[in-house]
Amino acid sequence: MLVNQNSACAIIAEIGLNHNGDYQLAKETIIAASKSGATAVKFQNFVTEDFLSDRSILHTYKNGDKEITEPLFDICKRSEFKKEWLPSLIKLCDSLGLIFLSTPTSQSGVDDLIECGVNYLKNGSDYLSHIPLLKYMASTGATVIISTGMAYQEDIDDAVQAVLEVQPNKSKLVILHCTSSYPTSLDDVNLNKIQTLRDRYKVSIGFSDHTEGWVSAVQAVTLGAKVIEKHFTLDKKLPGPDHWFSSDPEELAELIAQVRLAEKRMGFKELKPTNSEMENRKQWRLGTFWDKNMKIGDTILKKNIAIRKPAIGISPKDLDSVIGQKVIRNCKKGEPITKLDYKDSLL
Numbered sequence: 367m368l369v370n371q372n373s374a375c376a377i378i379a380e381i382g383l384n385h386n387g388d389y390q391l392a393k394e395t396i397i398a399a400s401k402s403g404a405t406a407v408k409f410q411n412f413v414t415e416d417f418l419s420d421r422s423i424l425h426t427y428k429n430g431d432k433e434i435t436e437p438l439f440d441i442c443k444r445s446e447f448k449k450e451w452l453p454s455l456i457k458l459c460d461s462l463g464l465i466f467l468s469t470p471t472s473q474s475g476v477d478d479l480i481e482c483g484v485n486y487l488k489n490g491s492d493y494l495s496h497i498p499l500l501k502y503m504a505s506t507g508a509t510v511i512i513s514t515g516m517a518y519q520e521d522i523d524d525a526v527q528a529v530l531e532v533q534p535n536k537s538k539l540v541i542l543h544c545t546s547s548y549p550t551s552l553d554d555v556n557l558n559k560i561q562t563l564r565d566r567y568k569v570s571i572g573f574s575d576h577t578e579g580w581v582s583a584v585q586a587v588t589l590g591a592k593v594i595e596k597h598f599t600l601d602k603k604l605p606g607p608d609h610w611f612s613s614d615p616e617e618l619a620e621l622i623a624q625v626r627l628a629e630k631r632m633g634f635k636e637l638k639p640t641n642s643e644m645e646n647r648k649q650w651r652l653g654t655f656w657d658k659n660m661k662i663g664d665t666i667l668k669k670n671i672a673i674r675k676p677a678i679g680i681s682p683k684d685l686d687s688v689i690g691q692k693v694i695r696n697c698k699k700g701e702p703i704t705k706l707d708y709k710d711s712l713l
Contacts, residue, residue, distance in 0.1 A: 368405065368406060368465050368467075368486055368509065368540075368593065369509075369537075369540055369570045369572075369592050369593060370592075371570065371592065374626065374629055375572075375587050375591060375592055375593065375594055375625055375629060376405040376406060376465075376572075376592065376593045376594070377403065377404050377405045377406070377593075377594050377596070377618075377621070377622050377625065378404065378405065378406045378407070378408050378467070378593060378594065378595040378596070379395075379399035379402070379404040379406070379407045379408070379596065379598035379618060380407075380408045380574075380595050380596060380597045380598055380612075381395050381396070381399070381407055381408060381409055381598055381599075382408065382409065382410050382597060382608055383410065383441075383442075383445040383606060383607065383608050384597070384598065384599045384600070384604070384606060384608055384609055384612060385409070385445070385447070386444070386445060386604065386605065386606050387444050387445050387446060387448075389448065389451055391600065391604075392409070392447075392451065392455060393454075393455065393458060394600055395407075395598065395599070395600045396455065396458055396459060396462070396464065397458075397462070398598075398600050398615045399464065399598055399615075399618065400462040400463070400464050401615065401619075402598075402615045402616075402618040402619040402622060403618070403619055403622040403623070404464065404598070404618065404622070405464070405465060406464055406465035406466070406467055406486070407459060407464055407465075407466060407467075407598075408467045408468060408469065408488055408595065409447050409455075409466075409467075409468045409469070410447060410468060410469040410471075410490075411447040411449070411452070411468045411469070411470050411471075411475050411478060411479065412442070412446065412447070412469065412470070412471040412472075412475065413446065413471060413472065413475065414439060414442040414443045414446060416471040416472045416475075417471055417492075417493075418438060418439050418442060419439075420439070421437050421439045421440075422437070423437065423438045423439070424436065424437060424438065425437075425438040425441055425607065427606075427607035427608075427610070428610040428611075429605055429606070429609075429610065430603055430610075441606075441607055445606065447468070449478055452478060452479070452482045453482055456482055456483065456484065465485075465486060466484060467484060467485075467486035467487065467488055467511070468484065468487070468488065469487075469488040469489065469490050469493075470487065470499075470503075471493065471499075472499070473499065473502050476499070476502055476503055476506060479508075480506050480508065484508065485508050485509060486508060486509045486511060487503045487506070487508045487509070487510055487511065488511045488512075488513070489503065489510060489511065489512045489513065489525075490513055491513040491514060491515030491516055491517065491544050491546050491574075492515075492516075492546075494512060494513070494514065494515075494516075494517055494521055494522070494525050495521060495524070495525075497524060497525070497528045500512070500525055500528045500529055501528050501529070501531070501532050503529070504528070504529045504530075504531075504532035504533040504538070505532050505533070507533070507538075508538075509537075509538045509539070509540060510529050510533070510538065510539055510540070511539075511540040511541075511542060511572075511593070512525055512526075512529070512539070512540070512541055512542065513542045513544040513574050513595075514541060514542065514543060514544050514559075514563070515544035515545055515546030515574070516546045519566075522541070522563075522567075526539065526541070526567055526569075536568060536569045537569075537570075539567075539569045539570075540569065540570045540571070540572055540592075540593060541563050541567060541569055541570075541571050541572070542571070542572040542573060542574040542593060542595060543556075543557070543559045543560050543563055543571065543572070543573050543574070543586075543591075544573075544574035544576070545576060546576075547576060548576050548608075548611050549576055549577055549578045549611045550575075550576040550577045550582075552577070555577055555582050557573070557582065557585055557586055557589055558589075560573060560586060560589045560590060560591055561589055561590065564590055570592045570593070571590060571591060571592065571593075572586075572591050572592055572593025572594060572595065573586035573591040573593070573594055573595070574595040575594055575595065575596050576597070576611070578611070579617075579621075580617075580620055580621035580624045580625070583596065583621050583624070583625055584624050584625055584627075584628045587625050587628045587629060587632075588628055588631075588632060594621075594625060596612075596613050596618060596621060597611065597612035597613065598612055598613055598614075598618055599612035599613070599614055600614070600615070601614060602614055647677060648676060648677055648678075649675065649676050649677070650675060650676070650677075651675070651676075651677035652673050652674060652675055652677060652681075652682050653673075653674065653675065653676055653677045653678040653679040653680075653681070653682075653702055654671055654672070654673055654679040654680050654681070654682055654685065654688075654702065654703045655671070655672045655673075655674060655679060655700055655701065655702055655703060656670065656671070656672070656697050656698065656699050656700065656701050656702075656703060656707075657669070657670055657671055657672040657699060658670055658699050659696075659697070659698055659699050660693045660696065660697040660707070661693065661696055662693055662694060662695060662696060663692060663693065664692070664693045665690060665691070665692060665693075666688055666689055666690065666691050666692070666693060666708055667689065668685075668689055671685065671688070671689075671703065673685075678702040679702030679703040679704060680703050680704065680705065688703070688708065691708040691709060692708060692709055693707060693708050694706075694707065694708055694709050695707060
């Protein structure tokens, strides 16, 4: 199961285009993601013509120290995920204990995934307004994960409503806060949106992290994110538009390690001492002690009592019920005050 409110945050290694249309590279990247500690890997089983026909649209990206500009159609076309890869790559993920998920861009792409037993479908930020496809995803019974980059509240409202109309079970919907900027500057991360999304939609919330490093992911976890998605590459120097800003295996492993440490620091919600504090509590909290020798029949006055460590005797918070009562046995200065030392003077 990808998301469980009582379990560790799921880490999705977003391979996306970073297989470069090469099956062997896709396979090696999956293996590397597993070694780094990822929970899941995500691909994009799109067909370029599903969303792009204008071949004049250009895209500029970094490739090492160079900037490359080329038609976006060509970039996407050579990076298409091959349908025939699905069975073997899913089998590989199963053998590694990884969850396989993908972003389809058509109903036939959804069908390809469902026929291969994929239980999680991702809807990208660019497809948030594709309500017919969202409804079709929801109709499969798979968990639908939607990213919210570039969205106004009404855009998210429409998408959520579309999914829940078809599949009312909110455990089958995950919303990822996302900023569609690569890499995302600190001014644009806006992690407070995580709490807004959780409060408004009452579903599991995650973070599609396009920042550099691991700090934002850790902060997102402390704000309640149950999924972290991070672009992942086998090597930042590989040719292609997304490799340069993606995390490599070492960086992803560090991100996951830091997230797990953050989860440990979060601890439990109950307002009670930790196990280690239970021992310290006895030694370091305050108790009550006789500040003079007391004889049977003496009336207990405030000046007869000393409040000091360790926490033995009656609690200082109970002193109001002690003052004015009668001592019923001889007590020595420095001894802890117990209920055996006195009785209510009105009795």
